[in-house]
Amino acid sequence: MSDLAVDREVDRSQMKVSDEVAIDIVNMNKWYGSFHVLRDINLTVNRGERIVIAGPSGSGKSTMIRCINRLEEHQSGKIVVDGTELTSDLKNIDKVRSEVGMCFQHFNLFPHLTILENCTLAPIWVRKVPRKEAVDTAMYFLEKVKIPEQANKYPGQLSGGQQQRVAIARSLCMRPRIMLFDEPTSALDPEMIKEVLDTMIELAQEGMTMLCVTHEMGFARQVANRVIFMDQGQIVEQNEPEEFFNNPRSERTKLFLSQILGH
């Protein structure tokens, strides 16, 4: 695995974890048909935490964070996001989704809209922000991810790394309080991984609450305050990054770390 993030100075002064609970998951279970994908998940995330979730493929890590904005439905247990419990009530779901930003492995930009329209669409239609203001916000965040000059292009004309940074900007335009990242760098060439990780580090330095499924262990060491290891739909181990990497407790974690860090 690439450790591209290692050689960077990360300013941790703004990364403060507060006592306020952002996400609370209690005894959550999920099945795909008869297959038990998530088993008894308990996780409390405080505001300002940067959590990296690692694990082999099929371990349920993506499914877990997708439950947090109900792209996946859980069958038992409780998920409370920012004080709103996720039930089948569509109003609550839309409320949570507009508070929680998400970035996907394949970016999921809207190819028929320009970069700027991608960023202004949700603020205008969901938040009912005036168009002018939405454009200003979008340009502000596009500056921030360092691609304001691409605003009038279409996603298909951008490189993968640029598209993922647009996706981050698009989420930020909704002014989310929590950001979810579902393997944001897995579909990118090595040269582009760095530019996306830089953007994410900047976001962490400003104190954003982040949950990130990733294989970038360098990023985990530098930015995360907690690393969660999942296997077979369960949380196997969680710890501070230093301890997690230097002194893993469970055999499963040791095996996993030796496999991904061993070369």
Place this chain on the structure above:
Amino acid sequence: MSNTHADTVLFVRDTMLPQQEPPASTVGALGWAKANLFSGWFNTTLTILSALFILYLLSGLVPWFASPTWYAASLTECREILAGHEGACWGVIRERWLQLMFGFYPSELYWRPVLALVLLFVAVAPVLFADYVPSKLLGFTALYPFIAVWLLWGGTIWAPVMALLGFVVAFFVFRYASKQISPALALIAGVIAALLWWMVITPAITPDLSRLLPIGIEAVQSRQFGGFMLSITIGVTAIMCSLPIGILLALGRQSDLVLVKAICVGFIEFIRGVPLITLLFVASTLLNIFMPPGTNFDIILRVMIMVTLFASAYMAEVIRGGLAALPKGQYEGADSLGLDYWQSQRLIIMPQALKISIPGIVSTFIGVFKDTTLVSIISMFDPLGLSNAIRADTAWNGVYWELFIFIGAVFFIFCFSMSRYSMYLERKLQTGHR
């Protein structure tokens, strides 16, 4: 040894190469002809043989088409002019082309369907060429159906006005109700209000209104409609209505609501499983049985409804294909931003699904337009039905090719225009990658 190895493997470029022009023989008209027509002896032979074959065809067809029979008044006269040579008898087109266009519509009122056609182009312009035509014209587009119906059928102006007011009533009931109850219930309330307006209030006050304010133009009966006017009237209505209905059916088919899904699947499969001719027979004969006695439900309206339903079922499947081609990530992207179902359908899913489906949608449009000729079997005079009527005249008994070529040519112009427009639209909507 190691020195030799380094000498053979090491390579360092000192200067980068500049860009060069391609060889002259591969560009321009000459290059094209060489690559596409004369590449190798086999293709050269094929090219020459094809050219000879085309020449042979033209040598037979051109004299037939260029026969000097434009002013002949009957088939016998044509034969006299041709004096034994093979040739077309174009006199029938000169004498009857107005009938092929308008059927038995009163000739002093021809200006009305012509005006309706011209206004049709004005009405569709802001939809088809949104880049060049101001969107203010969309208001006229919304009014056009009522104007067109009044121009074609004539009669009192109050009938189309009352029909239009029904939509206005539905809209205001919906807007008022949606503040009180859920949007779905408000929609139902709006539909009920409109139906009440049309079925109770309209019949009650229209006669009085027309007596008090007798504004109107001469009425034309549906039985007098015919020719391309009839085809275009039915075709355009079916095309305009089948797209929105098809979209709703396609969405309904994907719905989580079991009842909605069952109704949509049942409707689509039933309509697709039955030939259009059967539906037309139902429209022309059976439907009267179910109506209360004495109701006068216009035959063209019945046919329009049947053709529209038929086209909608096909449209729904074409659009479902477009929906299936969209990656799941697009739905998730829209969901994750907090867009609700209708917002994500309207802003994200449909624009892309419809774009993917453009070739299929236009094929369905073209198919529906040509299928309007089937109404001749329920004794309505579409162009093909009229060609039989024309042959019933002793002067033109035996004229087949000329009529069919003319009818075919007019249909071709319409269908080919639609096809070219769809290609223009596909190019316009191209944005790099899906």
